[in-house]
Amino acid sequence: MIYDVVVIGGGPAGLAAAIKAHEEGGKVLILEQAEYLGGILQQCIHPGFGIHYLGEDLTGPEFASLFIEKVRSLNIPYILSAHVMKIEIMLPLAKKIQLIAPKGTKDIETKAIVYTAGAREKHGFEIGITGDRVSGIYTAGEAQSLMDLYGVMPGKRVLIVGSGDVGLIMARRLSLEGARVVGVVELMPYPGGLARNLVILRDFNIPLYLSHRVLEVHGRGRVERVKMARVNSKGKTIPGTERWIECDTLLISAGLVPDVRVLESLGIRIDPSTGGPVVNEFLETTAPGVFVAGNSLVINDLVDYAVEQGERAGMQAVRYAKNGGLPSMNWIPVEKGGNVRCVIPHYINGENEVILYLRARKPVKDATLVTGKKMHKIPVVTPAEMLRVKIKKEDITRPFKVEVSP
Amino acid sequence: MSIRVTIVGGGIVGASIARVLSRYENLKVHIIEKMSDVGWGVSKANTALIHGGYDDDPQKYPLRASLCVKGNRLWQKWVKDLEIPHVWSGALIIALQNEDIKHLSTLLERGIRNGVPEMRLVEKEELQALQPGIASEATGALYVPTVGQIASPRATVAIIENAVKNGVKIHLETEVQGIKVSDGEVKGIQTPRGFMESDVVINAAGLYADEISRMVGLDYFTLRPRKGEYLIYRHGIPGPTRVLFPTPTPKSKGIIVTTEVGGHLMIGPNAQDMERDEKDNLATTEEGLKEVLQGARKLWPGIPDRGVIRTFAGLRPEPPNGDFIIRAEEVWGFINVAGIRSPGLTSAPAIGYFVRDILRRDLGLKLVPKRRWYPRRRDITRIAAIPDAQRDRKIRARSEYGQVICRCNHITKGEILDAVERMKYINVKTPSIDSVKFRTGATSGECQGSFCMVRIAMLLAQEYGVPLWNVTLKGPGSELGIGDINSLRREKK
Amino acid sequence: MKYALTCIVCPLGCVIEVEIKNGEIISVANYKCPRGKEWAIEEILSPVRPFMSVVRVIGGIFPVVSVKSTGPVPKENMKDLTKLLSNVVLQAPVPAGTVVLHNPMGLKVDIVTTRDA
Structure with missing residues (x-):
């Protein structure tokens, strides 16, 4: 059995990725390290989840259960207590994941991977x-x-x-x-x-x-x-x-640190400012067909963003698997200007609308977020709050620089 | 008639003596240890090195000089028989200045006199090839191929398990309250759990050996704790392939740089003399850690500012004259094994045989070898380290071996349950995270337990039949919680 | 008595000043929108908060199950709510959404479980 997409990590980003990949027609498998799905959400019993994504304010376990139920109703297979020992990339469309799981050691073959293993705490x-x-x-x-x-x-x-x-x-x-x-x-x-x-x-x-x-x-x-x-x-x-x-x-x-040891061992490039991998706008890392989303990509303050990234990575992973790779692009690096601590993605191609996630270094009042030639007025920018901004295709310039100025 | 021997102290020294003495039919060996597991004193926190034996001046420190070299040889067998994780990496003692080179020649001569094999001086060019990444200031080195490293807390556990298998009885959480002497002979030990009649008492109480000695009226030595601090770095930060020492000073072997058995870069220790009443001061200090980092960078300049996953401190019992105190005292049956500072870990197996010889020679005891003595002890199988097919078989036989709990070091639920079984085998009464850590390596990786500590605690609670909040970090007084979640809100009745 | 409250209605974070005398609001200042003013008044007169806790459960997936109030509760009642819940012990299975306390202390909310147990 060769999967189109194997999702490593069954938290919000991973579940969203798996659902999306399944809906796009991919053959999907979820691997989860813990004995249950939902990741860290199961212990986040406070409300505040889903305000943007669902327009509803849920607790962590409630938000997780929406996704878990969907995974079950779609019959997306998952393995619990599944620990990834190693990933091998044999060919662009042949990746092997070595697993320790209660049913034995297993090698799982897949065309694409969405890595959503979350973060660890300092x-x-x-x-x-x-x-x-x-x-x-x-x-x-x-x-x-x-x-x-x-x-x-x-x-x-x-x-x-x-x-x-x-x-x-x-x-x-x-x-x-x-x-x-x-x-x-x-x-x-x-x-x-x-x-x-x-x-x-x-x-x-x-x-x-x-x-x-x-x-x-x-x-x-x-x-x-x-x-x-x-x-x-x-x-x-x-x-x-x-x-x-x-x-x-x-x-x-x-603070949290993206949990990317398995990716590092693949030689995937890591951005020191996020602690996560360097990605293009498809959330694909420097290893073709390995996508990343959620807190493994960048520490998000809202689960809504993790889910959004998961869906994006899931969709692109299926596209990668079905088309035998993503077309090569003339990538434009997203340059960090003044007062930008980190920004995701690192490369865009100028042919699609993209969502940027970024964090400022210092708090600013009456700030202007400059993205390429576009200006966005933002009343208050603080490092505590990640900025999420949609960039239209026509607003993408070459070079493309992002800046937060007073 | 059998002879009752009680060893005070379940550290690496007490354990080694017990193992050696467990070979004899007519000895009934007991170990008493005040902590809740073995190897938690001096044996827990040290550099974990099996030294070569070139450093100890045979004129000044005859016991150290002879026991270190013998101990090194014995360890080569003990690590195999007892399946103790180890690596024989060899060491380089680095000269950074011209006068250091002269000192290295002295060490070489001393090593030859002490019987250290295969040592040689290495010139700058060869040194850079032997150890890429070393400081460019290094002008030469003494190469000592016989230096090794072991997982030291695990070593004590391994030796004790083997000793228990061979009939040694161990009493944990049992403190010595007094030692009864009459007619110039040892009669036994008073403990909160009762009086233990003993013909021979061997004082291997580590930092507290002077206090135990005082209990029989021998106060001719005092031990001073000397603190050493260490830093451990995350995987991916390169360490040397050999143990790097600076040229030693009279006080210590200096701050070393090594890749420890678990694969992490480790640096330390400094050497800080403490007051006599600070035998439980294991606190790390900002200044001390800074000193260690500065010292280590002189040999290994590539150590980054970030990437520390663990800092710790250990105490060594410093005897007044620098040499080990190992002798039968005038109180008949009382043997001091005190001041076992560096190279104590290395010397431990040799100390075991040395003490046996004291029993024979000085106490005139005739020791009768057992017909059946078990030299081997199996380690807990490390699931992640065995070949795929074997791993698969293990998991199919017991699914817990397929459930990884410690993500950083890939340690499974099955291994943790094995550790609990081993804890019970040597009568560990209080479940603690450290007992699991020192048997499996769980919680010692990059996350330092933030992912797995609670799950391990849950397993300990289940296996010991105690509430989760009563599981401890490192014995009584270090419980993980104060009660159930409602304990502060519930109406007091 | 004057209070300075950092508004949480939007990211602007206005520091709204509210002055009260004998339990009545005399003035509200430094707000930039009517929602902020409304929030500040409510925050002074009758602050409410979302409520969450856990309840012990026997035989469940975990030793406790998470619960929440179905609506915000007055800040001053939160402590008594946890006291009430400290005496509750459930028996598994308990599906998410199960009412643990119905209208406790007449607060017109229920305490319901938020995950399966």
């Missing part, structure tokens, strides 16, 4: 926290799965590192269940989360420490106190501003 060691290695230090996602999948209360007094959405949402969950969140520590001089989530700090009376970082953990078996300090504009600790905060839990919400 942990305390990666952000330079020193001191004791004790219990009570969790990444936000770990705490989320402890609480909302497995029903465990991690601690009573919690300090949170990072004011991004995941951190804030966990601040709410912990507070709701009776813990005291003693602070949210943010390295940057501005908060990292969406405005609607910043309300959580006010609701539960949680202090926000901007321009601060956590330096050190102290404890025997468990966290007893945590040292933090103010930082200067370069993120360096200002001596003399150190102080200890008593807490039994330290939650790390320091």
